[in-house]
Amino acid sequence: MTSRSHSVLRLSLMAVVVACAMPALAGDQTVSQAKKAFTVGVLKAKVGDTVTFRNDDEFAHNVFSLSDAQSFDLGSYKKGEVRTVKLTAPGTIEVECAIHPEMKMKIEVSK
């Protein structure tokens, strides 16, 4: 392997590491529920964005928040189904699965 290809590989690995370390950036985006966990720990978003939760596990999940910033209950749903919430106010929203309390994530909503 040449020194140039080494450098490219090193840069690619660094990019992957940085991408994994950063919270996901907003847009109207999807969060998966897989292996009894949300695939995103902290999501950055803006008021008016939507977040869609997709159940990729073999069993049912739920999504809810009782946060002061915004509360919602998207109910329980099976594998392959999705639920979407529109973000209506700035602040930190703590999101959980009611069925599996170990599943937690945050949405940091800015104006």
Added chain:
Amino acid sequence: MSHKFRSQRVSLPLILLFGFLVIGSVVAAESDPWLRPDFAPAPPENQLTPARIHLGQLLFFDPRLSRKSTMSCASCHNPALGWSDGLPTASGFDMHTLARATPTIVNTSFNSIQMWDGRKSTLEDQATGPIEAAGEMNLPLPELIERLRAIPGYASKFEAAYPGMGITAVTVARGLASFERTVLSTESPFDRWRKGDEKAVSASAKNGFELFQDKAKCAVCHMGYNFTDNGFHNIGLKTEGEPDVGRFAQRPLKSMHGAFKTPTLRDIALTAPYMRNGSYKTLMEVVEHYDRGGDDKTNLDINMVPLSLTASEKQDLVAFLESLTGVPPDVRVPALPH
């Protein structure tokens, strides 16, 4: 000489093969999601020590932790009855019948959330709850601490376990939690089978395990080595009188109305009657409940569906469930401090 040489040539591959098998079985045991870890996790501030376990054992069996000195933790979590009580629902203060069954404390140290409704998160949080609950041991914590401080024999036990911290609600809770972390399921026929002993369980139990994971959908909730998802489900039990809202009291969400925490299945043959209201006397009754897809369909968990199990499949599931029970160890009840 030649014989010795031949012997070396034969034994080296055998030794290597044996080594691979041993290493392979150890790795398999460690990575098998259905085999329990050897030790329960403990938080940094309450790592297990012999003195802490001993203190917790004394407190666990001491009836002076209840208002009338008639009930200890072991009155309901009786080691002779699978660390439960053998009753449909618990008997509390002044023999008052409570609404829910006593959950076993076997392997509860592996749970990420405690109590039927998950209102406590750790063993330390949970430990003093029943002591001060009016319907249970009914002893306010300030009175408990005053009472324990008046028993000379306890001072040295607390000092050995938690030097310089004294007798407080915190050290009582930590001691009890330490003892509970030693209450673990023993090796069951199922465990021996998973470790490679094909004769440890019957063919019926093996088929039951397949059904458990597939057609019967049990593993949707009863997953992993402790056979629980630490989750909450409304499984459609028939109830009489005022319905028990369960987890809804902690999380006021529609899906949590009538939902309760998934219990472990370890040592399950020791803990009849079953379910959070003790409504089934046998494991077959439990299996038939799930085969019907539950009875009360109000707010039923969406994982619950009729299973169409055959009579033979039900027997296989029961055989598998019974294989999750080991031989309970003899438990020594300690002499209490005075």
